Structures are given as C-alpha cells and as structure tokens.
Amino acid sequence: MKIAVLGTGDVGANIAAKLVTLGHEVKMGSRTPEKANAWVKTQSKSASGGTFADAAAFGEVIFNCTLGSASVEALKEAGAENLGGKVLIDVSNPLDFSKGMPPSLTVSNTDSLGEQIQRAFPSVKVVKALNMVGHDLHVNPGLLKGEHDLFICGDDDAAKAKTTEILTRWFGWKSVIDLGGISASRGMEMYLPLWVTIAMRNNFTPFNIKVVK
Amino acid sequence: MKIAVLGTGDVGANIAAKLVTLGHEVKMGSRTPEKANAWVKTQSKSASGGTFADAAAFGEVIFNCTLGSASVEALKEAGAENLGGKVLIDVSNPLDFSKGMPPSLTVSNTDSLGEQIQRAFPSVKVVKALNMVGHDLHVNPGLLKGEHDLFICGDDDAAKAKTTEILTRWFGWKSVIDLGGISASRGMEMYLPLWVTIAMRNNFTPFNIKVVK
Numbered sequence: 001m002k003i004a005v006l007g008t009g010d011v012g013a014n015i016a017a018k019l020v021t022l023g024h025e026v027k028m029g030s031r032t033p034e035k036a037n038a039w040v041k042t043q044s045k046s047a048s049g050g051t052f053a054d055a056a057a058f059g060e061v062i063f064n065c066t067l068g069s070a071s072v073e074a075l076k077e078a079g080a081e082n083l084g085g086k087v088l089i090d091v092s093n094p095l096d097f098s099k100g101m102p103p104s105l106t107v108s109n110t111d112s113l114g115e116q117i118q119r120a121f122p123s124v125k126v127v128k129a130l131n132m133v134g135h136d137l138h139v140n141p142g143l144l145k146g147e148h149d150l151f152i153c154g155d156d157d158a159a160k161a162k163t164t165e166i167l168t169r170w171f172g173w174k175s176v177i178d179l180g181g182i183s184a185s186r187g188m189e190m191y192l193p194l195w196v197t198i199a200m201r202n203n204f205t206p207f208n209i210k211v212v213k
Numbered sequence: 214m215k216i217a218v219l220g221t222g223d224v225g226a227n228i229a230a231k232l233v234t235l236g237h238e239v240k241m242g243s244r245t246p247e248k249a250n251a252w253v254k255t256q257s258k259s260a261s262g263g264t265f266a267d268a269a270a271f272g273e274v275i276f277n278c279t280l281g282s283a284s285v286e287a288l289k290e291a292g293a294e295n296l297g298g299k300v301l302i303d304v305s306n307p308l309d310f311s312k313g314m315p316p317s318l319t320v321s322n323t324d325s326l327g328e329q330i331q332r333a334f335p336s337v338k339v340v341k342a343l344n345m346v347g348h349d350l351h352v353n354p355g356l357l358k359g360e361h362d363l364f365i366c367g368d369d370d371a372a373k374a375k376t377t378e379i380l381t382r383w384f385g386w387k388s389v390i391d392l393g394g395i396s397a398s399r400g401m402e403m404y405l406p407l408w409v410t411i412a413m414r415n416n417f418t419p420f421n422i423k424v425v426k
Contacts (some may be wrong), residue, residue: 052406104322109321110317180410186408187315187411188407190406190407191403191407193399193403194364194403197267197397197399198390207424207425209410209422209424210425211420211422212357212359212423213358
C-alpha cells in the first residue's frame, strides 16, 4: 500500500521504517524535504521523501506524526485537496514544553487536537491512535510483558476498522479499544500529563496501561 | 482512630461505612448536618454527624469526599483551624456536569484541584487518592479480577505513608503508586475524561487500570 508519514521526528521515522520493512511504499513528508530525504537514504528503495503536500498526495493512508503544536499548520501545508477522503491516523499530542517538564497541553478539556484537525478537514477520516504510548511501543507492543491496551477513536467506522487492521496485523497490537467518536480525543490527549508523570518516575522505561474489569 | 468524612454522597457514605465497620470512630460532616445525621441513623454507635467544622475538628485524618466544584468552599467551612496539620485525603474531582455528559473539568492543565486545596490550606497535608476509580472500588478493590493500581500524590511523605497504610491495610489495595508531589494531581484529575469515556462505553461496569511494563 502507498502510505504517507508526515513528520521526520522519532515517531514518524520509527513508524515509516516499520512500514518499509513490511514492504509498503512509504513517502515521508516534511516541511523541509531535505529532512525527509536524509531519512530516505537510510531506507530501501520503497521509501521516498518530499514536502508535506508530496507525501499527502502520494499516500492512501496518512500518519500524522508532526508535533502537535504545529499539526494543523502542517496539514494545511499538506493541503486539503491531497488529504480529502483519506484515512488520517493522528498520532500527535498537543504538548507545550515551553515551560519545561512536565508539559501542559495547548488545547484540552472542552476541545482537543483530534477534533481541531477533524473540523479543519471535514472530509478527512481522522482516527486518533498511538498517542497514548511512547514511540518505542508503536510498532513493537510485544516489548512489554503481559497484556496491554491501545485506544483509538474517530467518527468514521470504516476508517477505524482500517486503522485497527494496521495496528493489529502490521504493528502487532493484540488489544485495540474503540472509544467512540473523535471527541474522545479529549480523554486520550488529557491522559498525557499522567503518562508523562508515570514516565518521569520510571526514567522513561517503556510502559502502557491495561483496562482491568 | 478518629476519622472525619466530609460529604454525604455515595463516595463519602461508602468510605465512612467501611471505616465504621473497621471499628473506627467516624464523624460525617455536611453543609446541612441533617444529611450527616440521616446517615448516622443507618450506622452503629461509633458513627456520628455534624457540620463540616464539627467533623474536621473531630478527625485525626480527614477524607474530602465533597463535590470537586464545591470542595474549596466546603473546606473553608470546615475551617483552617480544624484542618491544620492533619492528613487530608482528597478524593474529589473537579468535574463540571453543567453541559451534560461527558463532564469537563473546572480546573485543569496548568493547575488542579489538589493544588488549589494545598495552596488554600498550606499547613494541611493533602494527599490525592482514590479519585481515579469509581466509588464501588474504593473500599473493595478485590471486586476486579486481576491486579490493578491505585495512584496517590502529595507533598508530605509521612502523610502519603499514612494514606498508603489506610489504602492497603484497611481498604485492601495491593498496589499503591506514589506519583510524587501534589502537582501530580493534574495528571490524576485530567485522567477523568478518559475514565468517563471508558465507563460510558462499558455501562459503568467497575474497572480500573494497571501499569504494564
């Protein structure tokens, strides 16, 4: 499948590399295409790079791995015409590190970044996913011993089914919990301060949570 | 031990009843003492009722089980002179239900209710605890199959040790995770929108989370 990954940071590079390994055609998009092309040189021939718009036009499915504080702007650069009608897996978090650790959120409580993106691009099928775990777990959930859960949400059921297929069959997640419409992004993003607090207390040793009933 | 429980709702009544069962002297405090006394009639002789101030003056340890939106005001009624120097276990959440479900928070992100209470009563040893699980689990964590975690935070280590003793020996919690100072209340309270979303998707069947490493 043709897949776009927007954002060349650890999150995007890690997901994109896994997708290449799985045999997919991956185009990495960046504000500065040089960054994307630097990543491409480390990959096999099924990887390519370009602008946010190049990547969005290329991908059938798009991962948003840009910094949350710049995501809406990055997606505007990608272009509504290139994103329209496609599944956008939104991995970003609206973290504000400007006052140090732990970060606060740039949007929360009565709105969320997932909702902002969905409102800005109404025809895009936004699925919030993977934002509640560290990037070391994104494509390697078996790193942890024992069962643990991944949460997703979004307004489009077919897009969530496609995302769940990617998460389970491609990335190895065994438990994906659908929390409903995109407004559930509020809870998924507001979990981050707790995540950061736990992570800091454990020197960022990989962890996740499991729902126990 | 002499214990005060502030708030006659499900949360307070449930915790107070357990403490009575364990043989402690419990004074239930309410803005309207008639509510506290109505509860007392359902209990054995070691239970008593009164105003917030009566209860706070009586208790060696104090549970804040008032509505989060009214907690600071309730504690002012309890009186700094009655609370000073004591361990206050803050179970409350700053939930705003005025716009229906799911609730938003009245304070979040760069501040928290736990911190507001600590700032308002500097000599009180505030420990945030039990706010991340439904009241059905507070004194009955064994209701769930499998291991799960309870989080606490606060600035006073001795107060956290006392609270942990109450949670483990009296209430039966097997895993209590100390998240650090009272500012960790932000993450513990901002978890609530996720909790509510999961709870609504499961018809409020009791659940909790476990940290998996």
